[in-house]
Amino acid sequence: MLWEGTETAHKALGTLGGHRPELLAIRDAVEDGVVYRAELSEHLDAPVISPDPILRAPLDLAPEWWNDLRTVLGTVAGTTTDRIAVRHEYIERTLPEFLGLLAPKTIEWATAHGDLHWANLTSPLRILDW
Structure with a gap:
């Protein structure tokens, strides 16, 4: 299911050395044939880098922030998972179209955060919305 990303990331990655909020609880419920999921994650005080995915102002992030991001994304890429964010069929359709x-014919795949953008990053580095 699409909504299992936070839980799957928690099981596979933990908190990524403190760079990902800890998942504290999950509750599923069914009412009138509709399934609901609530997730409770650690509260963060740091604001996101941008209020939306598009960066609209220059950044002033320390070199350590960029090093942390590079390290964390390397750890994510090296983690084995069976989740799929982008299917080969999508790539076959959209590359010619756009x-x-x-x-x-062959693509080397790596694990990634399927929704990584500026509104899902904080400083100090925490990666949100798994």
């Missing part, structure tokens, strides 16, 4: 290029 770039006029055929999709490669």
Whole structure:
């Protein structure tokens, strides 16, 4: 299911050395044939870098922030998972449509945060919305 990302990331990655909020609880409920999920994660005081995914002002982040991001993303990429955020069929359809290029026959896949953008990052570095 699409909504299992936070739980799956928690099991596979933990808190990424403190760079990902800890998942504290999950509750599922069914009412009138509709399934609901509530997730409780650690509260963070740090504001997000941008209020939306598009960066609209220059950044002033310390070199350590960038080093932490590089390290964390390397850890994520090296983690094995069976979750899929982007399917090969999507790539086969969209590369020709938007770039006029055929999709490669073979793609080297790596685990990634499927929604990584400026509104899901804080300083000090915490990566949100798994």
